[in-house]
Amino acid sequence: MISLLKGASALAKCFFVLSLSAYAFYCQDWRVLVGLVVLLLGLLALAGDMDRMVGLMFVVFAASLPTLLLLFLLGGIEKADDWRSGVLLGLDWLSVFSLRLMLLVLADILVVKWTTFSDMLLSLRALHLPGKLVLFFSTLATMVPNVFGLAMHVVEVQRCRGFETKKLLNPKNFLPLFVPVFLAQMKRSTDLALSLELRGISGRTLSGGGRLSFGPGDVLLVAAALAIWCAGRGWQGLPG
């Protein structure tokens, strides 16, 4: 089953992930979102792709939680009639917001881990999309895992100078991580774009090399992408 899904075309995987991401922002019920997060984690675990990158995502979420908690609690208290219901409202917002974000990142990790960059490019080329758009979309999809990889390295570099994860409780201690990651990623993106341009990936002529297929794995993913919306209709607070 997993190998069937992994072997599906890049377009089917992208369609599944886009559908899931759109649904995450449509859905208001945290229980559905938790279910979807568990589903994605399960798929990653079954495929043997639960590595440090996934772990780091949870660390980042945990580290940013105190700041987010404060913001959402203040927002909830301002909106509600009394502070008790304000706290509950804030927590509800926070859970939905965090779960949505988690879902997006996990979905992206899943598609990147299961799809090679060249498969993604060649599948998008087969749709005769403009070269620059193909390049943009492919690099965007691979950006999140790349940034995570770079962030792990920067954490290691700063650990050598006394950085400790517990210090992230103070938001200003994000700077030694955020600034090098941001700047190095900017520099890398420029070099990457140049390298891709020279390899003819974003050229105007998109002749040959395209990949378009529709196998059993694609059927499963497309069905799952549609089923998410149908299955979600019965939940309280959801449309339908």
Added chain:
Amino acid sequence: MIELENVAFTPAGMDRPILSDVSLSIAPGERVGIVGPSGSGKSTLGFHLCGAHRLALAGETAGTLRYDGRDGAEGAPRGFAGLVGQNPEAQLFCRTVYEELALALRVRGESEDRCAAVAGELLDRYGFAAKRDMPVGKLSLGQKQLTAVLSMLAMEPRVLLLDEPTSYLDAAASDRLFDHLGQLCSCHGWIVLVIEHDLARLDGFAERVLTVTGGRLTADGPRSSLRPKPVADMAAGLPPFPPAGDGEPAVACEGVRYGYAKDRPVLAGLDLVVRPGESVALLGGNGAGKSTLLRLIKGLAKPSAGEVRLGPGLTAARDVGLMFQNPEEQIFAHTVAAECGYWLINLGLARQEREQRCEEQLARLGLSGMAERAPFSLSFGEKRRLCLASVLVAEPAVLCLDEPTTGLDDANMAAMAGLVRECAAKGQAVVFATHEEAFADLAASRIVRLEGGRIVSDAPNPWTVP
């Protein structure tokens, strides 16, 4: 095939050109070296020569450019040139080595058989076939650099620009690369342009050398114009090595085993002792485990078997300093002084002491007067020294340096060797990984060679033995 006439380039936002009055032509099959000090405009000239200036640079190019007889104001035609920049990690994005090599061919619409044949031939030639399906992320930096070069060779461009292509490669891989490039030039008429600090390396390859100084082409001549500095000349004026100590080891590795994958050990039972006052160079091929050993000494990873012991009272967090290869993955602060003092803040030192120590180290590394400058505005060599200052400032008993000479010219390399000797003379134990034999000769009191995860030789530096 390449003609430039009165070419000048002014970057966006600047009113003066950083490259001007460049006129030259290059014929098929030429092997060209581009040399000059850091920031002199070598890369800018290289981008114009290979017709990638519109893609790589933001600004205005004046003058006439022709590639293969056609106007090249908007750049060379697609597929004309390939380019490998200084940072190999920034050019790799596929999952495996094979995917990376095959990408350009697949995009061109070549069959999978042809992709496999071209990639297979290249991998065999460079003795890299065993890494064919290895994830790119698991490769050492040298192996990544080789993959980046091979991915450009696979697309068979007519002009190839390589910016410091051997900065992370071991000697064997470098020799193989230049030998292959020479064949491609003489047999297939490729033009190969190499930007290189290592004049000795270039001396064996380039037939023609372009010297760029202050944005101008100041010399264009045969390779005989290159004068690589002998190690003995560079060593003149360096502080002497301290006498070898026989005290308690600062670092002792016993039977250390480590691997990123269970079946592929990088270190396979390594024993090494480093005493205070010693300066040990780790040499070895790409992927030999040099950087991994430094990470283990710093405590960033734990050996799967064996032990890394530090001297009495020393802890990895406080007493081992590690400088990484790329300064751009470390620098974050708004001033040089703040960057330099980051470890001291984490150690909880008082402000006055912090400032004093930073001032001393910045002066020692030739960065005095720059304390309030933004570190991002420094040159690569200055950033490197700042990163070293930010480690030395905590006065670690063990100093680990990972490829400390990457991107440095001969003068800066000699200065770095002087610093290493100074640290050893102060009683620090220095361990550095390098592929630069000349630097090892200058800076090490002992040279250790790694192969297959083990030490194959461990001997005093013959340059320091009377």
